[in-house]
Amino acid sequence: MGLKKKLNNMNQKIFIKTFGCQMNEYDSNRIYDSVKKIGYQKTDNYEEANCYLLNTCHIRDKAKEKVYHEIGRLKKVFRSKQKPLVIVVGCVAQAENHEMLKREPYIDLIIGPQAYHKINNTILAYNQDKKKLEETEFDAIAKFEYLSKIKNNNSKVSSFLTIQEGCDKFCHFCVVPFTRGPEYSRPYKQVIDEAKSLADNGVKEIILLGQNVNAYNNDGFKLSNLIKEIQKINEIKRIRYTTSHPKDMSDDLIEVYKYSKKLMPLVHLPVQSGSDKILDSMNRNHNIKEYLDIFYKLKKINSNIEFSSDFIVAYPGEEEKDFKNTLELIDNIKFIHSYSFIFSPRPGTVASKLKLIDKAISMKRLERIQNKLFDNQIIKNKLLENKTINVLVENQKADKTGFFGRSEYMTPVIFNGTEQDIGKIVSVKIIKSNQNTLFGEAVMSVNQKVA
Numbered sequence: 001m002g003l004k005k006k007l008n009n010m011n012q013k014i015f016i017k018t019f020g021c022q023m024n025e026y027d028s029n030r031i032y033d034s035v036k037k038i039g040y041q042k043t044d045n046y047e048e049a050n051c052y053l054l055n056t057c058h059i060r061d062k063a064k065e066k067v068y069h070e071i072g073r074l075k076k077v078f079r080s081k082q083k084p085l086v087i088v089v090g091c092v093a094q095a096e097n098h099e100m101l102k103r104e105p106y107i108d109l110i111i112g113p114q115a116y117h118k119i120n121n122t123i124l125a126y127n128q129d130k131k132k133l134e135e136t137e138f139d140a141i142a143k144f145e146y147l148s149k150i151k152n153n154n155s156k157v158s159s160f161l162t163i164q165e166g167c168d169k170f171c172h173f174c175v176v177p178f179t180r181g182p183e184y185s186r187p188y189k190q191v192i193d194e195a196k197s198l199a200d201n202g203v204k205e206i207i208l209l210g211q212n213v214n215a216y217n218n219d220g221f222k223l224s225n226l227i228k229e230i231q232k233i234n235e236i237k238r239i240r241y242t243t244s245h246p247k248d249m250s251d252d253l254i255e256v257y258k259y260s261k262k263l264m265p266l267v268h269l270p271v272q273s274g275s276d277k278i279l280d281s282m283n284r285n286h287n288i289k290e291y292l293d294i295f296y297k298l299k300k301i302n303s304n305i306e307f308s309s310d311f312i313v314a315y316p317g318e319e320e321k322d323f324k325n326t327l328e329l330i331d332n333i334k335f336i337h338s339y340s341f342i343f344s345p346r347p348g349t350v351a352s353k354l355k356l357i358d359k360a361i362s363m364k365r366l367e368r369i370q371n372k373l374f375d376n377q378i379i380k381n382k383l384l385e386n387k388t389i390n391v392l393v394e395n396q397k398a399d400k401t402g403f404f405g406r407s408e409y410m411t412p413v414i415f416n417g418t419e420q421d422i423g424k425i426v427s428v429k430i431i432k433s434n435q436n437t438l439f440g441e442a443v444m445s446v447n448q449k450v451a
Contacts (some may be wrong), residue, residue, distance in 0.1 A: 006037075006038045006039045011041070012039050012040050012041070012050040012051065013040065013041050013042070013043040013048055013049050013050050013051070014032070014035055014040040014041070014042055014043065014049060014050070014051040014052075014053060015042075015043050015044070015045070015046040015049035015051070015052050015053065015084075016028050016031065016032060016042065016053045016055060017046070017052075017053070017054050017055065017070065018055040019054075019055065019056055019057040019063070019066065019090070020055075020056070020057020020058075020059060020090070020091070021057060021059070022160050022207065022209055022242065023160070023162055023165070023209050023210075023211070024055050024056075024057055024090055025160055026160040026161070026162045026209055027055060027089075027090070027113060027116065027162075028053075028055045029152070029153075029154050029160075030116065030147050030150075030152065031053065031055070031089070031116055031119060033147075033150050033151065033152060033153055034116065034117075034119055034120055034146075034147070034150055035051075035119060035120060035123065037120060037150070038120045038123065038124060046074070046077070047077055049084050050084050050085065051084055051085040051086075051087065051123075052074055052084045052085070052086050052087070053087045053088075053089060054067060054070055054071075054086075054087070054088050054089070054090075055089050055090045056088060056089065056090035056091055056092035056093055057090060057091055057092070058090075058091035058092050058094075058095050058175050058179050058346065059091075059174075059175070059176075059346075063091075063092050064092055064095075064096060067088060067092055067100070068103070068104060071086065071104055071106050071107065074086065074106070075106055083106070085108050085109070085123065085126065085127075086106055086107050086108050086109075087107075087108065087109040087110075087111060087119075087123075088100060088107055088109070088110050088111075089110075089111045089112070089113070089116070089119075090112075090113055091113060091175065091176075091179035091180065093110045093111060093112055093113075093134075093136065094112035094113055094114075094136050094178075094179040094180075095175065095178065095179050095347070095348075096110075097110050097112070097134045097136045098110070098134050101132050101134060107132075108126060108132055109122055109123070109126055109132065109133050109134070109135075110133070110134035110135070110136065111134070111135045111136070112135065112136035112137070112138075112179075113165075113179065113180055114136075114137065114138045114139050114140050114143055114165070114180070114181055115135040115136060115137055115139065115143065116143055116146075116147070117139070117142050117143040117145070117146030117147065118135045119135075122135055138181035138182075140165055140166065140181065140184040141184070144186050144187075144190060145190075148190045148193070148194070151197060152194055152197055152198060152201075153201065154198060154201060154203065155201040155202045155203065156203065156394070157202075157203065157204050157205060157392065157393070157394040157395070157422065157423050158203070158204070158205040158206075158207065158238075158392070158394055158406070159198050159201075159203040159205070159206055159207070160206075160207050160209050161191065161194055161195060161198065161206050161207065161208055161209060162186070162209045162210065163185065163186050163191050163208050163209065163210055163213065163216050163223075163226060164183065164184065164185045164186065164209075164210030164211065164212060164213055164215060164216045165180050165181070165183075165184050165210065165211060166180045166181040166182045166183045166184050166211060166212075167180065167182075167183055167211045167212055168182055168183045168212075168215075169212065169245060169247070169283075169284075169285065170283060171272075171282055171283050171284055172281070172282050172283045172349060172350035172351040173282060173312060173315070173343065173345075173346065173349055173350075173351040174346070174349060175346045175347075175348065175349060176211050178348055180211055183211075183212060183215055185215075185216045185217050185218040186218065187218055187219075188218045188219065188221040188225070188226070191226060192226070192229055192230065195230045195233060195236070196233060199233045199234075199235035199236050200235075202235075202423060203235070203236070204235065204236065204237045204238065204392060204423050204424075205236070205237060205238040205239070205240070205392055206230060206236055206238075206239055206240070207239075207240045207241065207242065208223070208226065208227075208230075208239070208240070208241040208242075209241075209242065210241075210243070211243065212243070212244070212245050212248060213241045213242060213243060213244055214241070214244040214245060214248040214249060214250070214253055215245065215248040222250070222252060222253070223241060223253055224250075224252040224253045224255070224256050227239055227241075227256050227260060227262075227263055228256065228260075230262075231260055231261075231262040231263070236262065237262065237392065237425055238262055238264055238392055238408075239260075239262045239263050239264065240263075240264050240266070240410070242268045243268060243270060243310075244267075244268065244269055244270075245270070245286075246269060246270075246271070246284075246286040246290060246291050246294060247285050247286050249269065249294045254294070254297050254298060254301065255301075257298060257301050257302055257305065258301050258302075264408050264409070264410070265302060265304050265305045265306065265408055265409070266305075266306055266307075266308060266336070266337075266408065266409045266410055267298060267305060267306070267307050267308070268307075268308045268309070268337075269291075269294065269307060269308075269309060270309055270310035271288075271291055271309050271310070271311070271329065272284060272310060272311060272312045272315075273311070273312065273315060273318070273322065273325075273326055274288060274322075274325040274326030274327070274328060274329035274330070275288075275318070275321075275322035275323075275325040275326060276288055276325075277317070277322055278315050278317065278318055278322050281315065281316070281317050282312075282315060282351070283350070288325070288329065291329075292332070292333075295307060295333055306335075306336045306380075306409055307333050307335050307336070308335055308336060308337035308338055308410075309333075309335050309338045309339075310338065310339045310340070311326065311338060311339070311340040311341070311369060311373075312340075312341060312342075312343050313326075313340055313341065313342050313343065313362065313365045313366045313369055314342050314343050314356075314357040314361065314362035314365050314366070315343045315351070315357075316343065316351060316354035316355055316356060316357065317354070318357060318365075323365050323368075323369075326369065327368070327369065327372060330369070330372050330373060330376070331372075334376050334380070335373060335376060336376065336377060336380045336409055336411075337377065337409075337410060337411075338373045340366060340369050340370055340373060341366075342362045342363070342365075342366050343356070343357070343362070374435050377435050377436065378433075378434070378435050381411065381433035381434070381435070381437075381438060382433055384430045384433060384438060385430050385431065385432060385433055386429070386430065386431075387429070387430055388427050388428065388429045388430075388443055389407050389408070389413075389427070389428055389430060389438075389440075390407070390408060390425050390426070390427060390428075391405035391406065391407060391413045391415065391425065391426050391427075391428045391440075392405050392406055392424075392425050392426075393405040393417060393421040393422050393423065393424055393425075393426055394406065394422070395422060396419065396422070397414070402414045402415060402416055402417070403415055403416070403417035403418075403421060403422070405426065405428075407438065411436075411437070411438055412436065412437045412438070413428055413430075413437070413438045413439075413440060414437060414438070414439050414440075415428045415439065415440045415441055415442055416441055416442055417442050421442065426442050426443075427442070427443040428440040428441065428442055428443065429441050429443055
């Protein structure tokens with residue numbers, strides 16, 4: 001018997017909770033674009049939802065337990081109400097799949113990140129026969145072919161756009177190859193068409209996403225080609241990309257920074273450690289000299305380019321001299337934004353079998369590295385006080401006390417403005433700053449014509 005094309009009750013509401021990376025945020029938006037076709041409307045109040053969807057991340061420790069905690073909270077809320085359809089998607093769903101259905105009967109459907117094109121039929125099938133299902137096959141081609149036929153309705157000023165998924169690097173600490181599959185680059189035209197559609201929606205900034213975004217390669221088209229083509233779209237004012245790998249920081253991509261006015265001068269390039277010994281143990285396939293070569297090439301092209309990075313602290317085998325090498329690298333590059341974490345063993349990875357460093361030592365190293373990174377941020381932000389910078393305005397603050405935007409370097413900026421500024425690049429004089437945020441006063445819109 002064929003599936004009905006829509007749910008019986010057209011007033012169904014779906015609540016989507018998203019953990020983890022920017023790609024999960026993109027995926028959650030596209031999942032909603034899909035389920036809207038079968039009758040779901042989004043709600044921000046999970047207590048009124050007919051469907052509760054949890055988009056999960058497996059990068060950090062205890063990710064799996066967070067899922068069960070969320071489900072436990074949900075069970076309490078719906079104890080005296082009709083149970084919603086409960087769907088777990090994302091990387092934890094991929095890694096744990098049918099084990100989750102066994103452990104937690106409250107979960108109805110498990111869908112991996114490469115099977116989102118099947119979500120509507122999976123929901124309709126469950127609605128018809130109430131049979132629990134898990135869809136976790138890797139099929140990125142079919143997924144993006146399906147999603148390309150559904151309009152991306154994101155109309156925020158800044159929007160994510162996934163161009164590449166999966167990873168072939170197999171860093172010894174990372175689960176991505178197992179949860180997202182092998183590297184896959186979306187068709188070039190498919191990406192450009194979606195970028196144009198986002199521009200039509202009112203999007204002004206596009207952030208190109210990939211687990212290895214600069215490994216993008218589709219029929220000879222590379223990330224540099226995408227940037228060159230997207231910057232031709234008049235409505236798009238800013239272009240960014242994340243997350244890149246040093247091994248894929250090719251000369252053609254570096255060259256784009258010479259002449260592109262829309263590619264922002266912030267390079268997020270995870271290094272993970274400043275020690276060649278630890279990088280080798282991680283199977284990172286790059287060394288510090290190669291990383292610094294990239295840094296100096298980009299600085300030579302444009303001295304205003306700044307770097308941000310990711311650091312894993314207390315990786316198994318990290319000695320004090322290895323840690324000091326990382327501190328030295330931070331002193332040399334002076335990263336303006338960074339993420340740092342104590343090593344967290346992920347099941348199934350090579351590093352999960354290695355001996356952990358003492359927790360007290362790990363905590364002390366994390367504190368030392370974060371103090372240095374945070375000091376860099378404070379100093380960089382302080383240098384901007386009494387200077388005027390360009391800010392892309394994204395929205396009014398929820399408490400109506402000001403407007404929110406970001407600098408060219410992704411730093412949040414709070415300033416006085418008007419609703420007419422939203423979606424525009426505005427000149428803002430910075431009055432004060434703290435570690436994470438700049439505060440200022442609008443001077444004038446860059447788009448505004450001077451009499």
